[in-house]
Amino acid sequence: MTLTKPEIVLIDLDGTLVDSVPDLAWCTDRMLEQLGLAPCGEIKVRNWVGNGVETLIKRALTNDMNGEPGTELFARAAPIFMSLYREHSCLRSQLYPDVKTGLSWLQSQQIRLGCVTNKDEAFTLPILDTLAIRPFFEVVISGDTLPYKKPHPAPLLYGAEFFGVSPDRAMMIGDSINDVKASRAAGFDIVCMSYGYNHGNDILRAEPDAVIDSFAELESLF
Secondary structure, three states: OOOOOOOEEEEOOEOOOEEOHHHHHHHHHHHHHHOOOOOOOHHHHHHHOOOOHHHHHHHHHHOOOOOOOOHHHHHHHHHHHHHHHHHOOOOOOEEOOOHHHHHHHHHHOOOEEEEEOOOOHHHHHHHHHHOOOHHHOOEEEOOOOOOOOOOOOHHHHHHHHHHOOOHHHEEEEEOOHHHHHHHHHHOOEEEEEOOOOOOOOOHHHHOOOEEEOOHHHHHHOO
16 A cells, blocks of 8 residues: 655654563563462553553453452552663664664655654653664654543644644654554544554554554555
């Protein structure tokens, strides 16, 4: 499918640019162990990520995608996880193949780039710095930048306003149904990666404008 070349591209972090699950799973299991609970393992965490750290903690505590732990248990768990993740946010995480190649190509086309993620800024910026991709992005919109997170369109509209570009000249690259919903609501085109985190569901079912297997395929889209 050929898409219209955008003026800006906003790109998701976890599951799109970076495989962050190894660090998230390690911290989740250590948190559970400190609480006297059984670790859950990386396979479950891969299905749970994508809605922010607080939701991940709730899912781990209840072993349920839609679980709501007791207030006291969550209050004990959250500071443990946050402390662990501050120290272990990017020890095991890695860029997906061809990410830097794709980012460089987008820039070569005079397309301006931003990063938009549901992860809090305190965790987002160290990952971007450690993996040496922060210089690609003129703006980083994190999960605590605004009152709303994806799938709400506000983070994407904030990015479009930052660049002074109308949504119909903007594209998002993501990996999940939240990215598709946010893009549709904001009026962005949406391209999804086939390999990302979408709670175990095939991203094709969310009907993005295109699905690609690698950032190296971006130049074939427009």
